[in-house]
Each structure stands twice: as structure tokens, then as C-alpha cells.
Amino acid sequence: MKPKTYPSKRTRSQHTYAFYKERRDDPAWREDYLRVRAIRQRALIIEVMLGILVIAIGVFIVKESQKQSTNNHIVDSTSSSQATTQSSSSSKSHVSTSTASSIKQSTTITNYSRYNKYSGKYIGYANSYTLDFKKGTLVAGDSSQAQVYYFKQVILHPDGSLVINVHNSVSKSSPNYLSVLLAPANKKITKNWQTETSLDDNTDDSTNRLSLATSNDNGKTYNMSPAYKAFSENSTSGSSSSSSYSTIFATTN
Structure with missing residues (x-):
């Protein structure tokens, strides 16, 4: 450098x-x-x-x-x-x-109108019942003397079935207290929710179906076994061992 x-x-x-x-x-x-x-x-x-x-x-x-x-x-x-x-x-x-x-429990329904799609006429072998979720009523029969029952309690079970407790304080010839066991279309009842025992529903699930139970203590408790049995046996007609209540009533397609 x-x-x-x-x-x-x-x-x-x-x-x-x-x-x-x-x-x-x-x-x-x-x-x-x-x-x-x-x-x-x-x-x-x-x-x-x-x-x-x-x-x-x-x-x-x-x-x-x-x-x-x-x-x-x-x-x-x-x-x-x-x-x-x-x-x-x-x-x-x-x-x-x-x-x-996984731990599903039965639920009490207060807004009945949410289930209005299940409203309609349910026809059985001897008579018919008409459910109206908007009005909260169950009408027995078609004549002018048809009995009107009013919803007291609606319970939704985990399998999608409904139990509707109704009351009629006027009728003297029919039970004042009934319980409706309803299975919506495309749903099967899997259990007797009163006794917690499993059940095979053999009814046609293409339509809404119902069966009825009665009370012997003014609506405090209901004997649901005949109603569940109707679903298990697909009882569409009465017999000597069952009343017309414990049979299957179904809506028409």
C-alpha cells in the first residue's frame, strides 16, 4: 500500500x-x-x-x-x-x-306451541283424539258431545317421546285425568320412563302415534304400563285384557 x-x-x-x-x-x-x-x-x-x-x-x-x-x-x-x-x-x-x-334427562315443557307439528287427529280402532299444541287441548271424539281435556304438564323424554298429562273437570262418563304417551314419526320409544325398563317399540314409526293411560288418584300418578305395553305389542285393537285407551292411535300420512 x-x-x-x-x-x-x-x-x-x-x-x-x-x-x-x-x-x-x-x-x-x-x-x-x-x-x-x-x-x-x-x-x-x-x-x-x-x-x-x-x-x-x-x-x-x-x-x-x-x-x-x-x-x-x-x-x-x-x-x-x-x-x-x-x-x-x-x-x-x-x-x-x-x-x-350422554346424561340426558327428561324435561318439562312449558312452551307447548313449539311442538305444534305433532298436532292433529289420531285415529284408533274405536274412536279418535285430536291434539292441539297451540291451544293445549286434547279432544276426545268428533261429535257435539266431544270431551275437551286441557294440558296440565308436558314432559319430553330423551328418546323424543312426550308424556302429556291432561284434565277435564266436566265429564262424568269419561275419566277426568288422562296421560298421553306420544311417539313422533321416525322416533321409537326405547324405555318405559316410569319404571326405567327398556322397551322394544314395534309400532309403525312412519306416523305420529299415541296411547293413553289413566289415573286412579285424581292425576297425582298415572298407570303408564298399559300405554307402554301398547307400543311394545303394537296394539291397534282392543281386547278383553285391555281398554280402548291402551291401544295405538295414529295420524294419517
Whole structure:
């Protein structure tokens, strides 16, 4: 590399610092030597300061990089921990939901009109009944002397069947209290929900079906067994061992 040169005020020519240093004791070159030395000292100071600045910037960048890396590690660890916690919570929630969905219970219905699609005329071998979920009524028969029963309680069971307890305070020839066991179309009754025993529903599930039960204690309890038996045996006509209530009444397609 070619040595740096400096102009001489005395001769106006360029010379190296070594040239001036060799003549530092010569009065003719003394002034040029001191001037060039001062220039070199200033340049050295500037170079040292720039070097220190570069080193300081480098150290700052390294520290910031390490700090950022540490923060990222903490964030990653926190995210991983949160993800694990969320996964655990999700699993627990899923288990709880699955458990809750598998433990179905019978529900009391207060908004009857929601089940208005089950309203209609149900025809049996001897007579017929008309359900009206909007009005909350069960009408027995078609004549002018038809008996009107009013909904007291509607219970929805897990298999989709409904139990509708009704009351008529006027009739003297018919029971004042009846319980309607209704199976919607495309649904099978799977259990006698009064005795908690399993049941095979052998009725035609292409239509809505119902059977009736009576009460011997003014509606406090109902003997549902004959109604469930009607579904099990698909009783569509009366017999000596069953009343016309415990037979199947169905809507027409």
C-alpha cells in the first residue's frame, strides 16, 4: 500500500510523514513536520473514536439481539404453556360436554306451541283424539258431545317421546285425568320412563302415534304400563285384557 503523503508549505510538494520526521530537527522543515504530525494525531484520534463507536454499536446490537432472543424464548415458552393449558382445558371441556350430552334427562315443557307439528287427529280402532299444541287441548271424539281435556304438564323424554298429562273437570262418563304417551314419526320409544325398563317399540314409526293411560288418584300418578305395553305389542285393537285407551292411535300420512 502506498504511504500517505502530505503537502509541504515550504516547497508545495507532497512528502510522506517519514520524510518530515527525518527532518524534524532541521529548522527549514520543522514547521512542516509539526503541522503534519498534528494532522496525523487528529486523524488517529478520529479513527480511535470511530473505532470505539463501532465497538459500542456492535456491543449494543449483540445485547439487543440476545435480549430479543431471550424474550422470544420466554414468549415461546409462555405460548407453549398456554397452548398446553388450552389443550388441557379443551380436553376437559370436551369430556365434560360428552359426559353432559350422554346424561340426558327428561324435561318439562312449558312452551307447548313449539311442538305444534305433532298436532292433529289420531285415529284408533274405536274412536279418535285430536291434539292441539297451540291451544293445549286434547279432544276426545268428533261429535257435539266431544270431551275437551286441557294440558296440565308436558314432559319430553330423551328418546323424543312426550308424556302429556291432561284434565277435564266436566265429564262424568269419561275419566277426568288422562296421560298421553306420544311417539313422533321416525322416533321409537326405547324405555318405559316410569319404571326405567327398556322397551322394544314395534309400532309403525312412519306416523305420529299415541296411547293413553289413566289415573286412579285424581292425576297425582298415572298407570303408564298399559300405554307402554301398547307400543311394545303394537296394539291397534282392543281386547278383553285391555281398554280402548291402551291401544295405538295414529295420524294419517
